[in-house]
Amino acid sequence: MSCKSLWKSVLSVNICVLIFLFFLFISGCKEKEKESPLPQKEVEQIIKNFELIETLEGLPNFRLNANKALLYENETIIYKVTLQFYKEGAPHSTLVSDSGVLATATNDMQAMGNVKVIGVEGAELETQSLNWVNKLGKIKTKEKVLITTKDNKKIEGRDFESDPGLTEIKLKETYGYGENSK
Secondary structure: OOHHHHHHHHHHHHHHHHHHHHHHHHHHHHHHHHHOOOOOOOOOEEEEEEEEEEEEOOEEEEEEEEEEEEEOOOEEEEEEEEEEEEEOOEEEEEEEEEEEEEEOOOOOEEEEEEEEEEEOOOOEEEEEEEEEEOOOOEEEEOOOEEEEOOOOEEEEEEEEEEOOOOOOOEEEEEEEEEEOOO
């Protein structure tokens, strides 16, 4: 066998090996894409100074403000949230949080991070996560909550439900209560 034919054979084998490795690499990348458990979402719009007002029979039900909103197909991610609730057209309470997720179809919202609700009658609620169920007109959470009443009594517990004004509070698990306790 001549040197020239040996060289051609080695070159052919190297090319075949490179082609094989290329296809192996490509198929490996595709497998990794299939393994991703979360679907990739694409942001449809980014809005700064976002505001949403919902009305019922011509009167405001709530006014939602956020520094920034990322709009997706079925939900909106919001940051630096202020949610003003109304009762019969008058301000009833205010919710503030670091962020939230608003369901586009229902206007239900989950507030997250340093959530605080202040009722017009003086009661305050603090928690890390709180859900607004728009159809029921209720705020709810299974998380730990701290409620401070208008006469400065503090109540801690879990499994909380109330109207947004904090006037009809239900708390299934109570951990502590009393004046100025935390």
